[in-house]
Amino acid sequence: MNFFLDALAYIVDPANLTGAKGILPRLGDHLYYSALATGIALVVALPVGLAIGHTGRGRAFVIAISGAARALPTLGLLFFIVLFTGLGLWPLVAVLAILAVPPIIAGAYAGLESVNRQTIDAARAIGMTEWQLLWKVEVPLALPLIIGGIRSAALQVIATATIAGYVGLTGLGRFLIEGLAVRNYTLAIAGAILVAVLALLVDGLLALIQLLVTPRGVSRGVTSTAPRSRARLRRARATP
Amino acid sequence: MSIEFRSVTKRFADETVAVDDFSLLIPSRKTTVLVGSSGCGKTTLLRMINRMVDPSSGVITIDDEDIATVEPVALRRRIGYVMQNSGLLPHRKVVDNVATVPLLNGVPKAEARERALELLDTVGLDRALADRYPSQLSGGQQQRVGVARGLAADPNILLMDEPFGAVDPIVRSELQHELIRLQRELGKTVVFVTHDIDEAFLLGDQVVILEKGAKIAQQGHPREILANPATEFVASFIGADRGKRRLAPVAAAATGDDVLLVDGTGYAAGVISAPGGKLAYSISDKTDQAGDA
Ligand SMILES: Nc1ncnc2c1ncn2[C@@H]1O[C@H](COP(=O)(O)OP(=O)(O)OP(=O)(O)O)[C@@H](O)[C@H]1O
Ligand SMILES: [Mg+2]
Numbered sequence: 001m002n003f004f005l006d007a008l009a010y011i012v013d014p015a016n017l018t019g020a021k022g023i024l025p026r027l028g029d030h031l032y033y034s035a036l037a038t039g040i041a042l043v044v045a046l047p048v049g050l051a052i053g054h055t056g057r058g059r060a061f062v063i064a065i066s067g068a069a070r071a072l073p074t075l076g077l078l079f080f081i082v083l084f085t086g087l088g089l090w091p092l093v094a095v096l097a098i099l100a101v102p103p104i105i106a107g108a109y110a111g112l113e114s115v116n117r118q119t120i121d122a123a124r125a126i127g128m129t130e131w132q133l134l135w136k137v138e139v140p141l142a143l144p145l146i147i148g149g150i151r152s153a154a155l156q157v158i159a160t161a162t163i164a165g166y167v168g169l170t171g172l173g174r175f176l177i178e179g180l181a182v183r184n185y186t187l188a189i190a191g192a193i194l195v196a197v198l199a200l201l202v203d204g205l206l207a208l209i210q211l212l213v214t215p216r217g218v219s220r221g222v223t224s225t226a227p228r229s230r231a232r233l234r235r236a237r238a239t240p
Numbered sequence: 241m242s243i244e245f246r247s248v249t250k251r252f253a254d255e256t257v258a259v260d261d262f263s264l265l266i267p268s269r270k271t272t273v274l275v276g277s278s279g280c281g282k283t284t285l286l287r288m289i290n291r292m293v294d295p296s297s298g299v300i301t302i303d304d305e306d307i308a309t310v311e312p313v314a315l316r317r318r319i320g321y322v323m324q325n326s327g328l329l330p331h332r333k334v335v336d337n338v339a340t341v342p343l344l345n346g347v348p349k350a351e352a353r354e355r356a357l358e359l360l361d362t363v364g365l366d367r368a369l370a371d372r373y374p375s376q377l378s379g380g381q382q383q384r385v386g387v388a389r390g391l392a393a394d395p396n397i398l399l400m401d402e403p404f405g406a407v408d409p410i411v412r413s414e415l416q417h418e419l420i421r422l423q424r425e426l427g428k429t430v431v432f433v434t435h436d437i438d439e440a441f442l443l444g445d446q447v448v449i450l451e452k453g454a455k456i457a458q459q460g461h462p463r464e465i466l467a468n469p470a471t472e473f474v475a476s477f478i479g480a481d482r483g484k485r486r487l488a489p490v491a492a493a494a495t496g497d498d499v500l501l502v503d504g505t506g507y508a509a510g511v512i513s514a515p516g517g518k519l520a521y522s523i524s525d526k527t528d529q530a531g532d533a
Binding site: 126 | 287290292314315321323325329330332340341344373374375376389390
């Protein structure tokens with residue numbers, strides 16, 4: 001408990017915020033690595049996930065890579081790549097991106113898969129092209145699940161980006177490594193707390209976006225009238 | 241806009257022969273009803289007209305043009321399609337659903353919207369519903385929106401697959417008569433699929449009774465089929481052996497108007513005269529055929 005309070009005190013101490021080993025620059029780096037990796041993963045994984053979801057071809061592939069991703073030894077992979085490329089930003093980003101790809105593909109696939117077949121059939125029957133079908137029907141209806149996939153990818157990336165400290169980069173992971181090296185547990189715990197808070201914030205933000213993109217008329221549109229009519233019913237019943 | 245099937249066969253990938261050597265001329269500006277029991281191939285026939293299904297062999301023409309040579313998306317945009325569960329886009333408002341096809345065709349937004357609102361009038365929907373989402377409508381209202389959407393691009397051909405199958409009998413009857421009125425005004429080539437023989441006789445200028453594999457048991461005007469059921473199958477299908485047929489009122493009972501009763505064949509069976517009502521429909525000389533009703 002003491003370590004924990006000390007760690008909190010460390011975090012809120014303005015003296016620790018800036019400077020070469022300060023919280024803010026490391027937080028910035030951590031975010032930078034994470035955003036870069038997630039962004040690259042998005043560019044690769046979204047088209048794949050959408051293509052599989054739209055055509056229904058390649059389902060086995062989705063299942064296979066989500067299984068494989070869970071078993072992936074991230075740190076081992078990072079060292080392995082570094083053996084060939086040397087230290088630097090790109091090995092880290094590559095590993096994090098590899099980590100982020102499966103959940104994004106799975107989310108996109110599951111999202112499109114969840115769209116009512118009749119809705120799709122009708123849209124095609126009135127003359128939408130496959131492209132229009134994808135962007136005007138499937139993606140809007142699947143968006144909450146697509147964002148859900150991105151959300152879990154981002155979460156994993158932020159948590160895992162702590163390994164940046166092992167390959168000569170910074171980020172919040174440095175606090176953990178430096179703290180553990182000199183048995184300064186306060187510092188290590190401060191690092192852990194910072195990573196957790198960052199992860200929760202990003203997760204909360206994406207959860208909010210998920211809520212905002214839920215198509216009106218699909219779930220919120222319905223429920224927004226239902227309680228009102230129920231209330232009306234109750235009022236009607238109350239008056240004798 | 242006549243449609244012709246010439247020796248059309250559809251064999252699905254799993255070897256099911258849904259349509260077996262089917263030939264039919266669907267006349268322009270009339271309502272043709274395909275009727276038959278479940279699984280006899282009605283939907284497959286209908287979906288071959290807008291190339292949602294391509295025949296395994298045979299030719300389908302629209303005004304003598306082989307539709308196999310027409311790009312499916314272009315073909316579908318000039319054919320209205322209405323299905324049983326409306327098939328509306330759940331994330332779009334009613335007005336946007338109706339305007340979908342014109343917008344795809346590049347009609348300016350304001351114009352498409354205005355036209356969509358007019359279409360709501362046409363199908364008897366209050367414009368106040370324009371900004372609702374489909375899930376906020378009743379089944380009957382959704383079907384009306386579906387019809388409005390089918391008409392939005394002003395197609396010459398309207399395909400309807402059991403459009404009134406999922407609504408209660410009263411609403412169904414309302415929608416049927418609405419369609420009769422619409423068809424009188426618009427004169428589209430309507431191909432209507434149902435398994436309800438009463439509905440077929442009520443709506444069809446030409447009724448095609450189908451057996452399994454879309455084999456035509458009999459085709460013709462309701463009057464001809466009723467007078468001369470071609471086979472045992474047709475006779476039992478049209479309920480000629482049932483003796484009595486249901487009566488249904490024509491013209492929703494607007495106050496002060498007489499209500500015409502028709503039997504399931506579409507023939508007048510009598511009038512309930514409203515006090516001071518005007519005789520909106522005269523009773524046809526065919527009434528005697530329904531005399532037992
Ligand atoms: N995509 C498909 N693949 C394989 N078989 C199919 C396919 N679509 C339809 N069938 C089969 O073809 C036959 C005719 O089907 P269709 O849907 O045309 O019947 P229907 O007359 O419309 O029936 P219902 O009144 O139940 O709608 C059925 O045996 C059906 O199982
Ligand atoms: Mg069918």
